[in-house]
Amino acid sequence: MMSVPDIFSKNDVAQVGIGTLIIFIAMVLIAAVAASVLIQTSGTLQQQAQSTGKQATQEVSSNLVVKSIEGVRGKTSGNLSGNVSLLKIKVGLNVGSSAVDLNQLVISITDGVNTNDLLYGYNDKTYGSAMDNFSSSASYDVNLAYLLNGTQSDPGTNGQYFFTVQKIRDEDGSFSQGNPIMTTGDLVTIYVSAVSDGDLSYNEINGISVSGEQKDSNLDIGTRATVSMVLTPEAGATTIAEFVTPSSFGTKETIALYP
Template structure:
């Protein structure tokens, strides 16, 4: 007549162990998820800092153009002997290595990517004799540009560094491509001709400048604004 309720101690123990296992599994999953989140946050922070620095460099590590001048070679032929672009570091810029810069030039004779050449001529065999030194802008080879200081001396790669105290002039040979048809072809950038330059600093900041020669040259060796 009486119903007795009894507890099964074995069943209660199995339930407790199962709950403990589930709890431990949840703790492990949470720890793994937390580790993934921490690693992801650290990666995103590093990536954001790098992207921010690159963005800052693209703005601040820029080369400013201060002047564009051509030197008349022969007024009767209407040709130039030099193309000179004065440059300085943008406000707030750190040191900018011009020897690591590249210049994408478009002119009357196509397009050319120009790289820095130092104080030595290329492809010479008279080393250490002085004959391999750059003496004139006409010595600048195809595919290259040179840099001069305030005294019109060609500077080496180690010295071609813009800073708060230094300004330089990037110099082009008007006979080289894309201004002329190339060294040895006796064609030069001249009257009424146009060219565009994209000066790309080592950080990737780009400065664009357009060159346009006057319609008429008057005097040999005169400086004309481009």
């Protein structure tokens, strides 16, 4: 009788018992902890990436554009000051720009010798108080008069520390004296006092009656003066505007300075 080949092999070697179970459970726990750490780390990285991307987009997209700058001379009965007494800076936003809060804008302006760092008149954070007599409900010309004539014990003469703004175009109604928010399409005029210490007796500046009580702005913008200003918003790129005044102002009350 033929025998059937033994095609099956037997392996009696095996690991059994509590030791194997402990190793298995440990491997499962390690895998679970590793997965939890990876998930948490990826979530944190995603949040940081989103925040960084948002900030980077805001830095790139928020951009003020200086359209033009005019200088206005003080006058009394047709007699004009020898220096520019007021700068009118027409400003808009670049295409696709985020909203810009002018209450956080800093304007650094120099006449080549003296430099003023200016804040919006309603800003009360940096110097501890807003511009003296500034009113959020008043019209721009009232606040402009206080910019030219006002002074206070701290920080000092209004024209040396503040600027004011008038809206020209504001289709969405976002801009007011108390809430100067610029959005795309808005156009405003920023007023910077440039009253020289030698031009304090004139009665009118830009149609505003100053009654010879205007205060020295610490700037002297006469003929052939090199003026540079840097507009730094809360977020976004800085805007630089530089110009040289004409060799003669002639009989003009308002002089085009930039571009």
